[in-house]
Amino acid sequence: MHVMIINGSPRVKQYSNTDKILEKFTAGMSENGTTFEQYEISDRKQWDKIREAFDKNENILIALPLYVECIPGLLMEFLESLTPKKDDSKIAFILQSGFAEGIQLRCGESYLKMLAGRLGCRYAGTLVKGDNFGIRLLEGAQREKITDPYTEMGREFAVKGDFSSDECRKFTGPEVFPPFVRAVLGLVFMTVAKRSFKKAAASWGCTRPLDYRPYN
Amino acid sequence: MILIVNSTFDDQISKEVSAAALERELDIEVIEAAPLKISHCIGCNHCWLKTPGECSVKDDYEIILKKVIHADQMWVISDTALGFIDHKGKNIFDRILPICTMYLKFKGDQMRHVMRYDKKTDIGLIITGEADRDYLKRWSERAALNFGSRSLGVFNRNEIKEAVSCM
Numbered sequence: 001m002h003v004m005i006i007n008g009s010p011r012v013k014q015y016s017n018t019d020k021i022l023e024k025f026t027a028g029m030s031e032n033g034t035t036f037e038q039y040e041i042s043d044r045k046q047w048d049k050i051r052e053a054f055d056k057n058e059n060i061l062i063a064l065p066l067y068v069e070c071i072p073g074l075l076m077e078f079l080e081s082l083t084p085k086k087d088d089s090k091i092a093f094i095l096q097s098g099f100a101e102g103i104q105l106r107c108g109e110s111y112l113k114m115l116a117g118r119l120g121c122r123y124a125g126t127l128v129k130g131d132n133f134g135i136r137l138l139e140g141a142q143r144e145k146i147t148d149p150y151t152e153m154g155r156e157f158a159v160k161g162d163f164s165s166d167e168c169r170k171f172t173g174p175e176v177f178p179p180f181v182r183a184v185l186g187l188v189f190m191t192v193a194k195r196s197f198k199k200a201a202a203s204w205g206c207t208r209p210l211d212y213r214p215y216n
Numbered sequence: 217m218i219l220i221v222n223s224t225f226d227d228q229i230s231k232e233v234s235a236a237a238l239e240r241e242l243d244i245e246v247i248e249a250a251p252l253k254i255s256h257c258i259g260c261n262h263c264w265l266k267t268p269g270e271c272s273v274k275d276d277y278e279i280i281l282k283k284v285i286h287a288d289q290m291w292v293i294s295d296t297a298l299g300f301i302d303h304k305g306k307n308i309f310d311r312i313l314p315i316c317t318m319y320l321k322f323k324g325d326q327m328r329h330v331m332r333y334d335k336k337t338d339i340g341l342i343i344t345g346e347a348d349r350d351y352l353k354r355w356s357e358r359a360a361l362n363f364g365s366r367s368l369g370v371f372n373r374n375e376i377k378e379a380v381s382c383m
């Protein structure tokens with residue numbers, strides 16, 4: 001199988017969490033001979049080439065970050081410029097997000113199901129996973145703890161050609177956290193998480209409190 | 217104040233909204249966004265971690281951002297594409313991120329960001345052309361959750377009276 005992959009993130013490749021996810025995913029996917037070509041929506045210079053590849057390829061995978069409950073505006077702009085296909089092409093998606101619970105991504109997932117049809121393709125499922133915000137802020141082993149599991153999903157995808165397997169569905173994790181976990185996480189948000197966000201901000205040269213109101 | 221952001225080039229729609237709102241003596245402000253320079257969100261996260269509350273993309277979106285934090289409602293008039301609002305309409309929502317802070321909390325059983333300002337802005341949609349309306353209703357309810365507010369509904373271009381009755 002040959003897969004055409006589009007990174008639908010508006011963030012430049014170097015900083016894109018989707019890119020780091022795809023790195024691990026494609027490593028697993030390619031183990032047994034599956035080949036791929038990859039493009040970035042964030043780079044407008046590639047758009048003509050991506051359109052051409054979309055027309056030519058039958059196995060398409062769009063990986064994207066959730067943006068306000070659906071697809072990013074920039075990806076929408078690109079997709080609006082495509083001519084819907086009339087062949088038997090398949091399209092699958094990797095939908096990843098910041099918030100951690102599965103329920104946060106379901107509205108976006110529903111759109112992707114509809115989108116496949118609107119693009120004239122068969123829907124080959126969506127790999128749904130939250131809790132990816134940290135990828136960009138972390139390095140080394142901490143980052144790999146988040147990204148490594150995608151390698152196994154790449155292997156699954158290479159075998160099935162879609163995301164319909166139980167393993168892929170389970171990959172999402174809990175739809176919502178049980179009350180006890182929420183209580184603990186609530187405390188973490190007010191302490192450890194707050195500190196680590198402030199630290200990240202300081203390392204970016206931020207000199208203001210993170211809840212600063214510039215327009216009041 | 218009710219903010220109307222027209223992301224389509226058809227200013228007839230916002231004129232009809234204004235006229236109907238005037239009849240009801242509503243306090244509205246209209247921004248014709250289509251001729252403005254409004255980029256997509258580039259996902260740089262500066263509005264959360266580098267210049268809190270300020271967008272690094274210096275374009276006309278700042279006009280909207282400065283208004284929305286005082287608005288009780290924001291109605292976006294949008295063209296549609298691929299069953300959804302088109303990219304111009306979606307960019308209006310993506311670029312709103314500076315009104316949230318990086319900080320997290322649980323609201324009900326789900327994670328949310330802590331809002332930067334006290335004002336909660338409900339959102340409504342007026343759409344032109346064909347789209348999956350049931351999906352858009354669901355989407356606008358989810359989107360509103362992220363801004364700590366409610367969805368006021370999704371209306372077609374020929375249902376301006378109905379939309380304004382929900383303002």
Ligand SMILES: Cc1cc2nc3c(=O)[nH]c(=O)nc-3n(C[C@H](O)[C@H](O)[C@H](O)COP(=O)(O)O)c2cc1C
Pocket residue numbers: 009010011015016017018019064065066067068069070096097098099100104130132133136257258259260261310311313362
């Ligand atoms: C404008 C914008 C809107 C976002 N909306 C959501 C959202 O609704 N839900 C969510 O869980 N994460 C949301 N996120 C977080 C991203 O999905 C997440 O950080 C993702 O890992 C970014 O991937 P990328 O680096 O490849 O762009 C949003 C991020 C941005 C910049």
